[in-house]
Amino acid sequence: NAGVTQTPKFRVLKTGQSMTLLCAQDMNHEYMYWYRQDPGMGLRLIHYSVGEGTTAKGEVPDGYNVSRLKKQNFLLGLESAAPSQTSVYFCASNTGSSYEQYFGPGTRLTVT
């Protein structure tokens, strides 16, 4: 049981490039989330999904898109990366009937 996994673990992008972060969970959880962590600001919610085929905006959604085509996967896309998107990105999942979130190991993204 791998829990929540994230791919890749590290990435460096140039301004304007695009990329997709993949989150996968093998716990059959309904809810999935993407957060970003920046120094002095804690973690902030980017987008979330309450089931396959659904997505919703969180606190800081601008510049990101997401998709949840399969229940176990939640993709976060950056269409045109900006230096302000340099951050550590965390994916998390939740059964939908409890309030405990299970986090992935994080992806460190640097945009130059």
Added chain:
Amino acid sequence: AQTVTQSQPEMSVQEAETVTLSCTYDTSESNYYLFWYKQPPSRQMILVIRQEAYKQQNATENRFSVNFQKAAKSFSLKISDSQLGDTAMYFCAFSYGGTSYGKLTFGQGTILTVHP
């Protein structure tokens, strides 16, 4: 919208001593949950303790306990018998109950260093 504030950017404690991390929050709702997460240098987010707002009894997990003051909207974490492995960033987090879909709002974090 709810806010979570951790006013201590950094704290330090000697091994085996007790330390308390502070957290305050702001909400007009009555049904909610509060959490403390630990983030060691490995970056992994680990749930330390959880408190349901409707419960008056403070939550306890081994050496970790909370002081939940609902009227004051305060939720502090006490770590007893501190160990070197407790060195980490600690985040206080809030989630509404009901149909909030478990979304978390985090505080800014407190870096705790345990000295030998």
